[in-house]
Amino acid sequence: MSLSLAVTHGFPGFSLDVAFDAPPGVTALFGRSGSGKTTLVNAVAGLIRPDTARIAVNGTVLHDSAAGVWVPPHKRRIGYVFQEGRLFPHLNVAGNLAYGGWFAPRGAVKGAETRRVVEMLGLGALLDRRPATLSGGEKQRVAIGRALLSAPRLLLMDEPLAALDDARKAEILPYLERLRDETDIPVLYVSHSVTEVARLATTVVSLSDGRTTRVGSPAEVLADPRAVPTLGIRDAGAMVSAVILRHADDGLSELDGPGGTLLLPRIAAPEGTSIRVRIHAHDVILAREAPTGISALNVLKVTVAAVRAGEGPGMVVQLDAGGERLLARITRRSAKALDIAPGLACYAILKSVAVAPEDIWIAGGEDARPQADTR
Amino acid sequence: MSLSLAVTHGFPGFSLDVAFDAPPGVTALFGRSGSGKTTLVNAVAGLIRPDTARIAVNGTVLHDSAAGVWVPPHKRRIGYVFQEGRLFPHLNVAGNLAYGGWFAPRGAVKGAETRRVVEMLGLGALLDRRPATLSGGEKQRVAIGRALLSAPRLLLMDEPLAALDDARKAEILPYLERLRDETDIPVLYVSHSVTEVARLATTVVSLSDGRTTRVGSPAEVLADPRAVPTLGIRDAGAMVSAVILRHADDGLSELDGPGGTLLLPRIAAPEGTSIRVRIHAHDVILAREAPTGISALNVLKVTVAAVRAGEGPGMVVQLDAGGERLLARITRRSAKALDIAPGLACYAILKSVAVAPEDIWIAGGEDARPQADTR
Amino acid sequence: TARPANAEALTVFAAASLKTALDDVAGLWRRETGTEIAVSYAGSSALARQIEAGAPADLFISANPGWMDRLEADGFLRAESRRDLLTNSIVLIAHGRDATPLALSPDLDLSGLIGDGRLAMALVDAVPAGIYGKAALETLELWEQVAPKVAQADNVRAALALVAIGEAPFGIVYATDALAETRVSVAARFPADTHPPILYPAAVTADSDAPDALPFLAFLESAGARAIFERHGFSPAP
Amino acid sequence: MPFLSADEWTAVALSLQVSVWATLASLPVGILVALALARGDFPGKQILNGLVHLPLILPPVVTGYILLVTFGRRGPVGGFLEEQLGIVLAFRWTGAALAAAIMAFPLMVRAIRLAIEAVDPKLEQAAGTLGASRLLVFVTVTLPLILPGIIAGAVLAFAKAMGEFGATITFVSNIPGQTQTLPTAIYAFLQVPGGEASALRLVLISVAVAMSALIVSEGVARLVARRIRGS
Amino acid sequence: MPFLSADEWTAVALSLQVSVWATLASLPVGILVALALARGDFPGKQILNGLVHLPLILPPVVTGYILLVTFGRRGPVGGFLEEQLGIVLAFRWTGAALAAAIMAFPLMVRAIRLAIEAVDPKLEQAAGTLGASRLLVFVTVTLPLILPGIIAGAVLAFAKAMGEFGATITFVSNIPGQTQTLPTAIYAFLQVPGGEASALRLVLISVAVAMSALIVSEGVARLVARRIRGS
Numbered sequence A, B: 001m002s003l004s005l006a007v008t009h010g011f012p013g014f015s016l017d018v019a020f021d022a023p024p025g026v027t028a029l030f031g032r033s034g035s036g037k038t039t040l041v042n043a044v045a046g047l048i049r050p051d052t053a054r055i056a057v058n059g060t061v062l063h064d065s066a067a068g069v070w071v072p073p074h075k076r077r078i079g080y081v082f083q084e085g086r087l088f089p090h091l092n093v094a095g096n097l098a099y100g101g102w103f104a105p106r107g108a109v110k111g112a113e114t115r116r117v118v119e120m121l122g123l124g125a126l127l128d129r130r131p132a133t134l135s136g137g138e139k140q141r142v143a144i145g146r147a148l149l150s151a152p153r154l155l156l157m158d159e160p161l162a163a164l165d166d167a168r169k170a171e172i173l174p175y176l177e178r179l180r181d182e183t184d185i186p187v188l189y190v191s192h193s194v195t196e197v198a199r200l201a202t203t204v205v206s207l208s209d210g211r212t213t214r215v216g217s218p219a220e221v222l223a224d225p226r227a228v229p230t231l232g233i234r235d236a237g238a239m240v241s242a243v244i245l246r247h248a249d250d251g252l253s254e255l256d257g258p259g260g261t262l263l264l265p266r267i268a269a270p271e272g273t274s275i276r277v278r279i280h281a282h283d284v285i286l287a288r289e290a291p292t293g294i295s296a297l298n299v300l301k302v303t304v305a306a307v308r309a310g311e312g313p314g315m316v317v318q319l320d321a322g323g324e325r326l327l328a329r330i331t332r333r334s335a336k337a338l339d340i341a342p343g344l345a346c347y348a349i350l351k352s353v354a355v356a357p358e359d360i361w362i363a364g365g366e367d368a369r370p371q372a373d374t375r
Numbered sequence C: 001t002a003r004p005a006n007a008e009a010l011t012v013f014a015a016a017s018l019k020t021a022l023d024d025v026a027g028l029w030r031r032e033t034g035t036e037i038a039v040s041y042a043g044s045s046a047l048a049r050q051i052e053a054g055a056p057a058d059l060f061i062s063a064n065p066g067w068m069d070r071l072e073a074d075g076f077l078r079a080e081s082r083r084d085l086l087t088n089s090i091v092l093i094a095h096g097r098d099a100t101p102l103a104l105s106p107d108l109d110l111s112g113l114i115g116d117g118r119l120a121m122a123l124v125d126a127v128p129a130g131i132y133g134k135a136a137l138e139t140l141e142l143w144e145q146v147a148p149k150v151a152q153a154d155n156v157r158a159a160l161a162l163v164a165i166g167e168a169p170f171g172i173v174y175a176t177d178a179l180a181e182t183r184v185s186v187a188a189r190f191p192a193d194t195h196p197p198i199l200y201p202a203a204v205t206a207d208s209d210a211p212d213a214l215p216f217l218a219f220l221e222s223a224g225a226r227a228i229f230e231r232h233g234f235s236p237a238p
Numbered sequence D, E: 001m002p003f004l005s006a007d008e009w010t011a012v013a014l015s016l017q018v019s020v021w022a023t024l025a026s027l028p029v030g031i032l033v034a035l036a037l038a039r040g041d042f043p044g045k046q047i048l049n050g051l052v053h054l055p056l057i058l059p060p061v062v063t064g065y066i067l068l069v070t071f072g073r074r075g076p077v078g079g080f081l082e083e084q085l086g087i088v089l090a091f092r093w094t095g096a097a098l099a100a101a102i103m104a105f106p107l108m109v110r111a112i113r114l115a116i117e118a119v120d121p122k123l124e125q126a127a128g129t130l131g132a133s134r135l136l137v138f139v140t141v142t143l144p145l146i147l148p149g150i151i152a153g154a155v156l157a158f159a160k161a162m163g164e165f166g167a168t169i170t171f172v173s174n175i176p177g178q179t180q181t182l183p184t185a186i187y188a189f190l191q192v193p194g195g196e197a198s199a200l201r202l203v204l205i206s207v208a209v210a211m212s213a214l215i216v217s218e219g220v221a222r223l224v225a226r227r228i229r230g231s
């Protein structure tokens, strides 16, 4: 077990009571403002002493209030990206980045890794600058770099990308994925962005008012029609597996996907690579017959597995596509017109370009870099 | 003219040179991390003294370096939501919220308004708390409230919603829209979120490396195929106008839209209201013939106006729909298969639920509240 | 110029070394006359400067004639009231209750007796007790040999303390000081002719309008006062 | 026999009076000077800084002497004050308070200055954008934030004033009931044979008073700091 | 005639030596005590706090006397030091430095303590998560951040040491060339009629030395602060 947590803590007017076991990889903490995410992360870091706690990472107990075990923060070897930066004002950017390395085991932080992180985060031109002169996003990037370069045994990231623009996010996310896939450093990742969560997380923990409401794989949590109210309707969707068959000349990749061939914008991975794709429910059109003469390239044969009405005009339809689950969100009017009911065989239509690059990633390949095509 | 700016300022290694005139309403500042957004906002607030500047708000000159005019910050009556909160640690939340009112003209901040803002931001339970005990999102909400309640003549908001979850954003955005529509307080709004920008902005100013790259209405800037590289392909799309015809029983609203009837999830505005809808390019499917038996409810007659190839597998197709422009993004393969070329008459297909509630707003009605249906 | 509020009460400025004796005399005066008297004790230099600056002193008793001379020259005193009130003598003291008496002469190996210790004195160029001590040692041709071993304290009481606690084996202090300190004993008395006369002059200040000033000055020379002073080791001035 | 004589009680009361006044009266000036030194940028700033430190550098006797020739009744300032305003400092408890205040001033200013320098100017900027003028920013933001520093400065000043001796005795002499404070009374006892016991008694009183003030102030400062940090 | 006599030159040099040593040697202790008072939570904290302030409250003569009976050759600590370590403080410049250091200690500690209290504990927490032990956090984060406070404390201590007189002369006396510092020399001149001019000369020297130190330190402190704030 990679990360095992059972924490209770009370503030006046707020109480946290969370327990979950997460497998190795990225555990996403998801929840509204004030739901207790930072409190939980601080407990893992040892910055607050929760009322009761049992926290273990990769089998090492960090805190066990019952047994009287408490590892002080500096012995936990944690890379913590704080919600508010917390850069050292007296050190320049280079000093901030190097700080963690000073205390890491000898040789744990390699020069090449430093250069790679500096480049990935676009910090090359800032190395001599003091934090006080950095822009908000630049500060956050330095904070990410500082945590990554401390040779951590556990990464805690509290909304690390919130201050960044989409282009910068798109540069950093693949690095985090690689970290997840190539190392066994567990990551506890707080985010409000379902896209980030779906892409990175091995496990999703959804918090509400200090209590866990759901724990599971993103596929489970995000494709569960019942999760829709928690996640927000716009983020409902399913995750499907596919294998890259061929990279076509016109910039598309052909995949062996659920219920047929999938065409997606070029995926920067060799042919034969297994990938995972998140398909938003609101991007899927259902049709009784296979349409022709339309620009949408993907038409998958599916069977309706379940139908769940929402509160508004929409319904969430769970589909079976060659054994995998897909979600479609359509209006009640359409459902009626098309007579959508469990058991119905129909077609799911999906535009290639509707799938965002950040919704495609390598399923767990060892060295294949999950870089989405930049078009 | 609501906001007129011409600012140059140099930091070692960075120079800002920006000039634009923005009409009343919300002016969105858009640009990558480190592009100079905060620097510009600080110049407007009077917190830095730029090398040269001419800044006027609603005709009042705040700074004119040539004429030697410089209004000190506290006389500018600005509500500034800082990128990093900056709450007063010695005051509780109520004190922070009230602070601006102490210096505003007598009676400018009404008790009812305070209550409304407190409720909208969900701060009721926090009024007695000190900032040090608040969560990241709670701090940011207090900062927003503090700025709103200072009876400002100009609002500066530097990524005010970045730390908030989607549900909280959805509660705050309509308030900002109302502010924009019901008052004549100009707003300079920094954001990385195209959705926010498209929804709120009257004018979009895109910054890159301290220079303005585009200034225009969101419709212009966001629907311009040439803007695609600046904005990021995922955010390309067009804004179209429509009038609400009827609210159907099944939760849909029928609209008189470009090139035909549009069906969208219920819009909380009376029949007859003019609205604006942003339609993402990647949500639009093109078809040579009107398809039947599919779940997508909107099929619009359009003519291809222009075609622009991207670098990857996609192309951006500009469409004429009853005089309004639409954008569609399709693969080159589809374009070839369907023989898409300027002048071609074809159909644009759009799922109702593909249009996010935050992409629908009231075109400028006086009292109609642009509240998206919560489904 | 206006006098301070309590114009009629007598204010005496007196050298700090007179405190115990003068406090007793003042007590006697209060008992006998029933009138108030306040005595401000400080260093003679400070008091003299304060009188120059307009202090509300009616009477000044200095620990040496130097400051009195200066005040008189500058017209701060009623010259006719000046008189030498008391005299004192200086002694060589040693740490401990029963010091071996020493014969003061140029042949005395005082330096050897001091050893690696110190001879405690008041500041030899600034404070009266130090000045007198240095003069006496010079007259006795002992100064050269002991000069490097002299530890100068800021006042004679501090010098006494150094010997009393044993930090310095020897010291030069007033006889009055040696009298009351049980941890020291007198090893030798400096003959009066080895140093300038040790005098405590007193005078009424020019600004004084206290009716009691002159009577109190006279009282200081009365038999009762004299007895008290002698009890504290002072002698009436010749 | 009572523990303290009437004169000694007077000295205790006077010491308290002098120290409290020295502290309170110099506080506003101390805050202003600290503000000027921490934030100001004016010609002569280094001179002001030097002047403030002067009482620390000079032997107290010298400071007292300078006070005497300046604020004495025959001195330029003292004469002016007496003639124009009827204020007499020399040989009054007010003069003792002045001497104590001046001797304690560098300590007070430094403590407050350090506190001011620790205030994040970004908070003051934020207050500015919300409409507070520089003065109001100071009153509503800076002042509350530096309160712990002000308390620290006041405590230091009070303690110093309780112990001040050299400048006081030189400036206002040692007149019982009028200018005799605890330290000058202690001094007088130490000048005569057998005065040690009396001196010790007064020392204990002085220590007790100052320590009580210290402990109370620490408590207050801790409370204030905790309120700012948030319980 | 040269401006200063040889003895006076020696006094200037000795004053500098004493003040510099008093400042430097007490700095580590001062930092530790400030740390304990600012962050520690131990029984006897208030007592330590009181002890630190004691030299401020007591008349310097009393402090000097206490030093004398404690650190003198016959005193418990002084005897131990001499026998065990061969360190003699009484009547030596080292003793003058000790006296000056103790008199300046409350000022130094308070300045450093205020600086420590202004450090954001969140930064120290961040350093902790990055693997720095409490000691290393202190060295790599706290210490650099409180540098301006340390400089301020050192300057105050130095200035105080330059002016210290009462405790010094009581403890180590006035031995020209060995323990005669500037303040003692000045004091001596002020005791004799007509000594004012000579005293003034020495006062000017003393002021000049201390002011130079002050100005240099201000410059350094400003530089340090600017580096932290980011030019």
Ligand SMILES: Nc1ncnc2c1ncn2[C@@H]1O[C@H](COP(=O)(O)OP(=O)(O)OP(=O)(O)O)[C@@H](O)[C@H]1O
Residues within 6 Å of the ligand: A132, A133, A134, A135, A136, A137, A138, A163, B011, B012, B014, B031, B032, B033, B034, B035, B036, B037, B038, B039, B040, B083
């Ligand atoms: N005091 C300074 N000295 C030097 N460079 C500075 C200073 N302040 C800002 N800069 C630089 O100016 C550029 C613009 O900064 P600014 O804070 O305006 O960016 P921004 O657009 O707000 O970015 P972000 O989205 O990350 O907040 C950045 O590259 C920043 O590093």
Ligand SMILES: Nc1ncnc2c1ncn2[C@@H]1O[C@H](COP(=O)(O)OP(=O)(O)OP(=O)(O)O)[C@@H](O)[C@H]1O
Residues within 6 Å of the ligand: A011, A012, A014, A031, A032, A033, A034, A035, A036, A037, A038, A039, A040, A083, B132, B133, B134, B135, B136, B137, B138, B163
């Ligand atoms: N010291 C404290 N005293 C009282 N309440 C506190 C304290 N610290 C946190 N809280 C409360 O605990 C709750 C959880 O805070 P936490 O910081 O963990 O939230 P969060 O999930 O990280 O939210 P956000 O997304 O806004 O950062 C909040 O309601 C907060 O107000």
Ligand SMILES: [Mg+2]
Residues within 6 Å of the ligand: A037, A038, A039, A083, A158, B135, B136, B137
């Ligand atoms: Mg948080």
Ligand SMILES: [Mg+2]
Residues within 6 Å of the ligand: A135, A136, A137, B037, B038, B039, B083, B158
């Ligand atoms: Mg910014």
